[in-house]
Amino acid sequence: MRIISYKEVEAEEAEGSCKLKIRWLNNEGSRNFAVRHIEIESNGYSPCHSHPWEHEIFVLEGNGTALGEKGAESISVGDLISIPGEEIHQIKNTGRSTLKILCMIPK
């Protein structure tokens, strides 16, 4: 068992994003999927892109929008956003406070 606070993990920038910090929490841990903690400041966003792997995103704090093939939908604390592989997607912070999300991807 390994316990780590997200605050102990170094934050990185992500290509194509704006006002976004990402922390890879379990690079040494999981054999099946990566858990990333992402903070997006007000008016910031993740890259608008698609890729073969799926995302499972849980909203920890704040609110914003999730853009998918059918347009943008509001997201807020307690929402799970399931994005299948190959679907275009982008998360934006449309609120005033920091949007914090947990984003899981298969390894």
Added chain:
Amino acid sequence: MRIISYKEVEAEEAEGSCKLKIRWLNNEGSRNFAVRHIEIESNGYSPCHSHPWEHEIFVLEGNGTALGEKGAESISVGDLISIPGEEIHQIKNTGRSTLKILCMIPK
């Protein structure tokens, strides 16, 4: 893309647990891993057990302990607990408020 609040998902009890509610958030979604939202009331706990699959657990609210092979360690908001397959484990709520965690397992 599919968005669902954990509050829209029916809570279930889990065998061997006490004062615990579990919600399977993405039964229809992910092909690779399940995301479960778990609430444990004060003095409640998850089953003390082991199994072949790993856990990745993120603490959303509250605090408690995570028991592993090396004994119990404190856990609080923002911690990621990585439990490899076959390691015995148990989560307890040792605080006063509800302990809320997100627990991911491979499918």
